[in-house]
Amino acid sequence: xxxxxxxxxxLLFGFLLTxxxxxxxxxxxxxxxxxxxxxxxxxxxxxxTLSDYEDKYVVLEWLNHDCPxxxxxxxxxxxxxxxEKYRDKGVVWFSVISSAPGKQGYLEPDQxxxxxxxxxxxxxxxxxxxxxxxxxxYDARVTPHMYIIDPQGTLVYxxxxxxxxxxxxxxxxxxxxxxxxxxxxxxxGRDVEVxxxxxxxxxxxx
Amino acid sequence: MIILRNxxxxxxxxxxxxxxTLILGMFFFLASAVLAGPNRVSxxxxxxxxxxxxxxxxxGAFWLGVEMKIEDGxxxxxxxxxxxxxxxxxxxxEHAFLKPxxxxxxxxxxxxxxxITTYGYSDSVVLxxxxxxxxxxxxxxxxxxxxxxxxxxxxxxxxxxNPEHALSxxxxxxxxxxxxxxxxxxxxxxxDGKGDFPxxxxxxxxxxxxxxxxxxxxxxxxxxxxxxxxxxxKVIVTPETGExxxxxxxxxxxxxHLQGIIEHTAPQxxxxxxxxxxxxxxxxxxxxxxxxxxxxxxxxxxxxxxDRNVPAIEISMPVSAPTDTN
Numbered sequence: 001x002x003x004x005x006x007x008x009x010x011l012l013f014g015f016l017l018t019x020x021x022x023x024x025x026x027x028x029x030x031x032x033x034x035x036x037x038x039x040x041x042x043x044x045x046x047x048x049t050l051s052d053y054e055d056k057y058v059v060l061e062w063l064n065h066d067c068p069x070x071x072x073x074x075x076x077x078x079x080x081x082x083x084e085k086y087r088d089k090g091v092v093w094f095s096v097i098s099s100a101p102g103k104q105g106y107l108e109p110d111q112x113x114x115x116x117x118x119x120x121x122x123x124x125x126x127x128x129x130x131x132x133x134x135x136x137x138y139d140a141r142v143t144p145h146m147y148i149i150d151p152q153g154t155l156v157y158x159x160x161x162x163x164x165x166x167x168x169x170x171x172x173x174x175x176x177x178x179x180x181x182x183x184x185x186x187x188x189g190r191d192v193e194v195x196x197x198x199x200x201x202x203x204x205x206x
Numbered sequence: 207m208i209i210l211r212n213x214x215x216x217x218x219x220x221x222x223x224x225x226x227t228l229i230l231g232m233f234f235f236l237a238s239a240v241l242a243g244p245n246r247v248s249x250x251x252x253x254x255x256x257x258x259x260x261x262x263x264x265x266g267a268f269w270l271g272v273e274m275k276i277e278d279g280x281x282x283x284x285x286x287x288x289x290x291x292x293x294x295x296x297x298x299x300e301h302a303f304l305k306p307x308x309x310x311x312x313x314x315x316x317x318x319x320x321x322i323t324t325y326g327y328s329d330s331v332v333l334x335x336x337x338x339x340x341x342x343x344x345x346x347x348x349x350x351x352x353x354x355x356x357x358x359x360x361x362x363x364x365x366x367x368n369p370e371h372a373l374s375x376x377x378x379x380x381x382x383x384x385x386x387x388x389x390x391x392x393x394x395x396x397x398d399g400k401g402d403f404p405x406x407x408x409x410x411x412x413x414x415x416x417x418x419x420x421x422x423x424x425x426x427x428x429x430x431x432x433x434x435x436x437x438x439x440k441v442i443v444t445p446e447t448g449e450x451x452x453x454x455x456x457x458x459x460x461x462x463h464l465q466g467i468i469e470h471t472a473p474q475x476x477x478x479x480x481x482x483x484x485x486x487x488x489x490x491x492x493x494x495x496x497x498x499x500x501x502x503x504x505x506x507x508x509x510x511x512x513d514r515n516v517p518a519i520e521i522s523m524p525v526s527a528p529t530d531t532n
Contacts, residue, residue: 030491068380068388104384139491141322142290159492165292167380167388198466198492202386203290203322 029138029147031195035155036137040096042125043112048094055151056092057186059179061123061161062135063095064105064143065115067202068167073144074119076172083122086183095123098135103205105143106130132206142201146179148192156192157182158199165200245389246277246381252332252410253395257402258304261339270306270395271414272296272333272377280383281328284314286463288324288470291386294333294379303343304373304395310334312420313505313518314461323470324382325461332417337373371397422503422518425449427511430504432525434489434496439468441485441523443504449511452483457507460485466492467500500525 029036039049050058061079064070073079083093097112099105107115112126129135138147138158148157162175182192252271255261261268274294276282283291298306311333314325372394380388396404427449433440441460445452455476462468472488485504504510505518 066385068386136321167292196492196494198490200292201290202382203320203324205384206320 029155029158031155031158033155034153035147035149036134037153038134038137040127040129040134042127043107043109043116044125045109046125048125048127050149051153053092054153056090057086057151057183058149059086059091059093059183060138060140060147060149061093061095062140062143062145062201062204063097063126064099064202064205065119066105067143069201070143072167072169072172073161074121076169078172078177079144080120080122082177082180087122087124089183089187091183091187093123094125094127095121096127096129096134096140098129098132098140099205100132101130105205132204135204135206140204142199142203144201145199145204148179148182148186150186156186157195159197160199163197245391246280246387247282247379247389248275249273249377249391249393251393251395251405252414253403253406254411254414255403256406257400258339258344258397259401266341267307267336267338269414269418270335270337270373271410271417272309272335272393273330273410273413274327274333274379275330276328276381279328280381281317281324281326282331282379282381283324283326284461285309285311286325286461286465287380288317288326288465289322291324291326291382292380292388294377296335297376297378299374301373302347302371303340305338305340306373306375307336307338310336310421312417313422313503316459316461318471321471325470332413334414334417334421373397419515420518422505422520423516424520424522425511425516427451428504428519428521430521430523432500432523433528434525435528437489438528439487439489440528441487441504441521443483443485443521445481451509451512452478453506453508453510453517455483457505458483458485459505460487460502461505462500462502464501466490467497496527497525499523 035050037049037051039047041047065074070079087093095116097105097107099107107128109128112128115121116123116126127134138145140147144161146157146159146161147155150156157178159178161179162172162177164171164175178194178197181194185192250273252273254269254271272294274282283293285293287293294309296306296309312327312331315327317324317326317328374392374394376390376392378388378390380386398404427445427447428443429446430441430443433442455478458476459474460468467490469488469490474485474487476483476485478484499522501520501522503518504521507517509515509517510519
């Protein structure tokens with residue numbers, strides 16, 4: 001009797017889990033669909049809700065400054081250049097940190113502010129996602145993992161920053177940068193050509 | 207110490223071998239060593255044979271093992287690293303008569319961590335590189351010019367090693383635990399005046415043998431084809447000859463050679479359907495269109511063929527839209 005009850009419970013739990021996983025799936029980021037909405041607090045304590053930025057292009061950049069793939073783009077000044085260039089054109093650029101507390105790459109707000117200053121990074125804000133909810137909703141796997149959302153809130157690009165999966169700093173200058181390319185097309189009133197590309201980098205430490 | 211001396215010898219010819227240069231050299235050497243820090247992976251070249259004269263005449267090639275010993279808790283990557291990481295790469299310096307080919311990768315292992323799946327190796331692995339010995343080149347280099355047939359007797363030095371005769375390479379890899387560190391090293395396979403490899407050892411040769419048995423094999427006993435719709439990808443394997451052996455379905459796993467084909471994190475299901483095996487997996491959300499062909503490694507807990515231990519087979523398959531019969 002006991003075992004039967006137990007197996008029924010396990011079965012029910014299984015169904016519940018399947019249901020949850022499916023619900024989770026539906027919320028996930030998909031090209032051409034509405035990007036999952038979120039509210040996150042930045043390193044200065046301000047709250048940002050994605051849907052408040054409708055009418056603007058939004059870039060999401062998953063960030064971990066100790067990751068050598070990220071270092072490639074910051075040590076060469078590539079990421080800062082992109083952030084500054086497109087913010088000047090009215091694009092909102094969020095760097096998102098999804099490392100869990102105690103995991104590598106996790107930063108307290110003051111640490112995040114300091115490293116942003118030290119690296120001369122120029123995002124609109126550094127968003128803190130310590131419980132990884134937003135990272136999971138976007139299925140951000142690596143740093144840097146990049147997303148572009150259009151003014152209607154539709155996801156129009158997801159994936160790698162460029163076509164050179166390497167930690168070699170020399171690769172930055174000749175790489176085909178999908179974020180730059182996508183934003184240029186969008187700001188020119190055209191559609192993104194490459195809407196997704198296999199991302200590369202270090203794993204996000206959820 | 208020998209390595210240090212060789213490096214210094216290479217930098218400073220004997221004629222200017224003065225204490226000041228020695229100190230300067232030591233300083234630069236130590237400074238670079240300190241800056242680089244100790245690697246988490248130590249790498250050595252291990253030749254399969256004792257020297258170029260021991261190379262099989264039929265194949266004209268031997269295996270060079272790149273033995274990578276990985277610190278506890280860290281791992282390095284396979285040719286398809288999975289969701290993150292980078293495969294190990296080798297950049298060879300041109301050599302007169304030793305012609306290295308592509309890396310042959312022993313069967314990989316799967317690492318699941320933080321909802322991310324990667325493919326690679328922990329503990330240790332011996333990557334295998336076939337090296338072709340170009341006899342024509344040896345002949346033109348050493349015999350036609352009236353030499354005595356010995357190689358390595360460069361210039362006036364007598365028994366001194368001529369650095370040109372070492373096959374050298376830069377090896378780059380990414381090693382990860384919770385963090386990832388790009389590391390690299392310079393390695394040389396030295397040859398002496400008789401064309402022998404001083405680095406050869408019987409135990410090294412045995413480790414190469416062991417690693418060769420871990421290479422996925424193309425077998426005629428099985429045939430595979432792929433079927434793909436928008437979100438499911440099926441690998442259907444059919445026995446072709448009586449050699450085919452059915453491994454335990456629970457341990458079968460498909461490692462695609464390329465990233466961005468399947469969702470590495472999603473579970474793969476394996477079912478037996480008559481005498482076929484059907485593996486079902488989720489298509490990567492980064493795959494934009496159906497590939498015509500797909501290659502990868504089918505790994506199992508037991509052998510795929512009779513009388514031999516082949517736990518991993520290499521498959522190359524055409525991919526079509528699903529047919530109704532499945």
